[in-house]
Amino acid sequence: MSIPTEKRPVLEIRNLTQNFGGLRAVSDFNIQLMPGELSGLIGPNGAGKTTVFNLVSGFYQPSEGAILIDGVPTGGLKPHKVTALGVARTFQNIRLWNEMTVLDNIRVAQHYRLGYGFFHSAVRSKRYMRREAEIAREAAELLDIFHLTQYADEFPKNLPYGTQRKLEIARALSIHPKLLLLDEPAAGLNSSDIQELIRLIRWIHEMFAVTIWMIEHQMDVIMQLCTRIKVIDFGETIAEGNPEEICNHPAVITAYLGDDTI
Amino acid sequence: MENLVQNIINALQWGSFYALIALGYTLVYGVLTLINFAHGDVFMVGAYIAFFSATFLLTTLGLPGWIALALCIPVTMILTAMVGVTLERIAYRPLRNKGAHRLYVVITALMCGLILEHANLAIFGASRKAFPQLIAEHVYTIGGVTFTNLKIAVIATAFLAFLFLHWMVTRTRVGMAMRAISYDKFAVPLLGIPLDRIIVVTFILGSGFAGLAGLLFAMSYPVLEPYMGALIGWKAFIAAVVGGIGDIRGAFLGGFLLGAVEIMVVAFFPSTFRDLIAFTVLLLILTWKPTGLFGIAKTTKI
Numbered sequence: 293m294s295i296p297t298e299k300r301p302v303l304e305i306r307n308l309t310q311n312f313g314g315l316r317a318v319s320d321f322n323i324q325l326m327p328g329e330l331s332g333l334i335g336p337n338g339a340g341k342t343t344v345f346n347l348v349s350g351f352y353q354p355s356e357g358a359i360l361i362d363g364v365p366t367g368g369l370k371p372h373k374v375t376a377l378g379v380a381r382t383f384q385n386i387r388l389w390n391e392m393t394v395l396d397n398i399r400v401a402q403h404y405r406l407g408y409g410f411f412h413s414a415v416r417s418k419r420y421m422r423r424e425a426e427i428a429r430e431a432a433e434l435l436d437i438f439h440l441t442q443y444a445d446e447f448p449k450n451l452p453y454g455t456q457r458k459l460e461i462a463r464a465l466s467i468h469p470k471l472l473l474l475d476e477p478a479a480g481l482n483s484s485d486i487q488e489l490i491r492l493i494r495w496i497h498e499m500f501a502v503t504i505w506m507i508e509h510q511m512d513v514i515m516q517l518c519t520r521i522k523v524i525d526f527g528e529t530i531a532e533g534n535p536e537e538i539c540n541h542p543a544v545i546t547a548y549l550g551d552d553t554i
Numbered sequence: 555m556e557n558l559v560q561n562i563i564n565a566l567q568w569g570s571f572y573a574l575i576a577l578g579y580t581l582v583y584g585v586l587t588l589i590n591f592a593h594g595d596v597f598m599v600g601a602y603i604a605f606f607s608a609t610f611l612l613t614t615l616g617l618p619g620w621i622a623l624a625l626c627i628p629v630t631m632i633l634t635a636m637v638g639v640t641l642e643r644i645a646y647r648p649l650r651n652k653g654a655h656r657l658y659v660v661i662t663a664l665m666c667g668l669i670l671e672h673a674n675l676a677i678f679g680a681s682r683k684a685f686p687q688l689i690a691e692h693v694y695t696i697g698g699v700t701f702t703n704l705k706i707a708v709i710a711t712a713f714l715a716f717l718f719l720h721w722m723v724t725r726t727r728v729g730m731a732m733r734a735i736s737y738d739k740f741a742v743p744l745l746g747i748p749l750d751r752i753i754v755v756t757f758i759l760g761s762g763f764a765g766l767a768g769l770l771f772a773m774s775y776p777v778l779e780p781y782m783g784a785l786i787g788w789k790a791f792i793a794a795v796v797g798g799i800g801d802i803r804g805a806f807l808g809g810f811l812l813g814a815v816e817i818m819v820v821a822f823f824p825s826t827f828r829d830l831i832a833f834t835v836l837l838l839i840l841t842w843k844p845t846g847l848f849g850i851a852k853t854t855k856i
Contacts, residue, residue, distance in 0.1 A: 349744050370750075371743035381744055389737040392730075400727075400734045401745035467746050 300363050302327050302378075302471050302503040303348065308357035310343055310527075317343045319527040321357070325471070330497050330504045332518035334511075334538075336547055340527040341507045342384060345473050349381050350374030362470060380469035382460045384476045384507075388448040394459060395444040398431045398466045431466070437499075438462045454485040458492065465500060472496075474506040478513045490516050515539070523547065556698035561821050562814075567705045567774075569813020570712035573806050574767035575790035576797065577719055578638075578760030580805035583794070584736045585756045586650075588659050592641055592667035594787010596761050599670055600634040600768025601778050605683055607633075608772075612686050623688040630769045631762040638761025639754055641666050647750065667787070674780040685776035708770050715763050716806045723802060728755050736800060796836050798846030807847060812836065 301324040308321040318340045325331055333341050346352045348359055350371040359366045361377040369377075389397050435441045438458055448456055457477060464472060477493065478486050490513055497504055508514045514521060515535045523531040523538060525547040531538060538544055575597050582590045607629045611622035645666050649659050692703045723729035731752045735742050743749045771786075772778055789812060797808025812832065819831045840846070 351744065370748070372746050372748045375744060375746035383741065387738050387741040389734050389741070391737050392733060396730065400730050401747070463745070 299326075301325055301360075302329075302362055303505065304360040304363075305344075305348070306358045306360075308344070308347060308359065309355050310340075310347060310352060311355045317527050318347070318524075321524070321527075321529060323522060325503055325505060327470075327503055328497075328501065329520065330493075330518055331506075332514045332521040333505065333507045333524070334509070334514060334521060335524040335530075338526075339524045341524065342475055343527075344524075345381060345475055345507065348374075348471075348473060349379055375467060378468070378470035379473065380464035380467050380471070381473035382457075382464050382475055382477060384479060386448075386453075386456050386460050388456060388460055388463070390447055390449040392447070393445050394440060394448060394451075395431055395435065397448060397459065397463050398434055399427055401463060401466045402427045402430060434462050434466055454481055454488065457481065457485075457489065461492070461496065465496065465502070469502060472500075472502045472504045474504060474508075476507050476509060478508055478510040486510060486513060489513065493517055557821070559699045561817055563699065563701050563705065563709075565814040565817040566709045566810065567813075568817055569810035570708045571767055571771055571786065571809075572790045572793045572812050573712045573809025574715055574763050574770075575787060576794040576805035576809045577715065577802060578764045579791050579794040580797070580799050580802060581719070581732075581756050581760045584800040584802075585732050585753060586646075586659075587656060587736075587800075588646065589663065589791065589799075590760070591660065591663040591787075591791070592670060593663075593760065593764060594783040594785075594790065595667040595670040596634060596638050596641070596783070597764040597768050597771075597787060597790075598674070598778075598780065598783025599637050600630055600761075600765030601685075601772040601782065602674065602678070602683075602768075603633045603637075603765060604630040604769035604772050605685055605778055608686055608688055612688070619688045619690070626688065626769060627766065630765045632765075634765025634768065635758040635762040637670075638757040638764070642754065642757045647753075667784075671780050671784065678780070680780070683778040685772040685778060687776070688773060704770075704774055708774060711766065711770060712806075712809075715766070716802065719759065719763075719802050722759070728752060732756060792833070792836060794846075796839055796846055798849030801846075801848040804846050804848035811847075 303323070303325040305321055305323045308318055309316065310318040321344060323331075333344065335341055343352070347354050348366075350366055350369050350373065353368070361374065361379055364377055366374050366377065389400070392400070432441070432444075435444055438461075440455070440459060440462060443451055443455065443459075448459060451459065461472075461474070461477070474493070478489055481489060493504065493506075493513075494517060496502065506514075506518070519534060521533065521535060521538045522529060523541070523544050530543040530547055531541040533541065575593065578593050578596070579590060582588055582593070604626055608622060608626050611617050611625055612619065615622075617625070641663075645662050646659055649662060689703075694701055694703075721729075723732060731742065731747045732755075734747065735749065735752060739749070742752075768783075771782075790809065793808035793812040794805045795808070796811060797804030797806070799805070815832045815835050816828055819828050823831065843849075
């Protein structure tokens with residue numbers, strides 16, 4: 293009994309709980325993301341948002357509950373296997389390989405996706421040459437559509453912060469994900485960079501037809517982009533809904549601004 | 555003049571051993587930031603593997619020397635690589651998976667080295683082993699400079715090993731992944747690259763070439779004893795640090811530099827001064843450039 297593809301969620305999380313020693317970082321978390329959705333995850337600092345992302349990308353194994361990518365349970369899978377299911381992500385503090393060129397940053401991940409064995413690269417087989425050309429072409433295309441071609445031979449650390457963010461997103465897309473996790477993409481950006489980021493994410497969402505789930509503190513970004521938002525605090529889900537509902541939700545206001553009653 | 559050329563050849567040959575071993579230190583350090591202190595003893599194990607396979611091929615099977623050598627090279631490299639991978643699998647990986655601090659892994663590596671030494675001592679005894687002669691040594695003399703076919707082979711092997719590893723790291727996808735891991739390990743699996751597999755490849759390469767160095771060393775200085783890897787391993791490690799640990803060119807250059815300094819000291823001073831002066835020179839180099847010749851200072855963002 294299988295659910296038709298178009299109805300099957302790209303990401304399904306059931307009763308997810310994560311304990312670190314005595315600390316319950318995530319508690320009974322549930323979500324379903326349908327293909328093409330652009331959804332937000334917000335909450336005060338230390339609410340457990342990044343922990344949820346680390347669980348989804350396989351970096352932690354959940355204490356309880358299940359995570360399904362396109363119907364496939366990820367329990368027990370190593371991060372690189374989860375990636376192979378089509379999950380890509382960016383990081384709160386940019387994690388580019390600073391001592392490799394911009395182009396190589398993109399090629400590394402592609403090398404694995406378009407794999408060929410060691411033997412082929414040693415003898416420069418036809419298959420190797422064809423793959424290599426394919427990788428080079430795809431990387432060039434990706435840089436081109438992100439307007440990063442002029443930086444191809446630069447080192448990421450020499451680029452402006454906003455451009456590094458863009459490169460990190462481009463690198464994540466190089467593995468052709470079904471689900472893109474963005475962990476605070478607007479962190480550290482100035483207001484004009486943020487407007488560009490909003491346009492960029494909207495464009496990626498359409499252009500790559502990818503499901504996007506993002507953590508963000510900039511309400512501007514969340515409210516303009518996301519159709520559905522989930523709010524967590526101390527690991528617990530406290531609210532869920534569209535931007536307007538979230539803005540006026542009493543529990544959200546309390547979580548962010550504190551309780552007025554003395 | 556002849557004397558100088560002679561010393562340069564001797565230095566290249568002596569430095570080749572350091573370079574081959576230093577390459578293994580630097581590969582593992584580059585990928586894991588782990589100083590694999592067992593590496594010198596992996597070299598020793600390589601020499602013993604070469605000894606047993608050479609004896610078996612020559613005496614038991616009665617093969618001619620050059621065929622025995624041709625078989626001995628891959629056998630030694632593969633078996634020594636397996637020893638390195640086994641250490642990784644049973645000693646280092648469990649610690650890594652538990653998120654242990656680097657310090658504990660380094661101490662574990664030190665212990666693994668001691669275990670290899672003393673397991674050897676317990677199993678094969680304290681008596682030294684004489685390595686059988688695989689190929690006849692030819693001595694060539696050109697204008698007062700003498701060298702042997704073996705010396706040339708040792709130097710050529712070190713250069714080929716360097717070229718191979720350099721190509722591997724800069725031109726292949728495994729090498730690219732190795733570099734990516736050395737810059738940021740965290741992001742690597744999340745881009746679909748299998749971390750553990752890349753680490754195993756690193757240990758295969760490092761240990762394989764340590765095995766090759768063990769074979770060549772045993773052929774050049776045919777006396778084997780359980781502690782033969784300790785001092786040469788320490789020195790190769792220092793050579794890797796002086797070259798800039800984590801960088802293949804650094805390990806290669808550092809190895810030859812140490813070889814050159816040692817040979818030149820012996821050429822002009824009593825041989826008992828060798829290590830004293832050699833290490834003083836290295837200390838001065840590190841004082842002048844603490845990150846090593848090819849090293850880049852790692853800055854941590856606060």
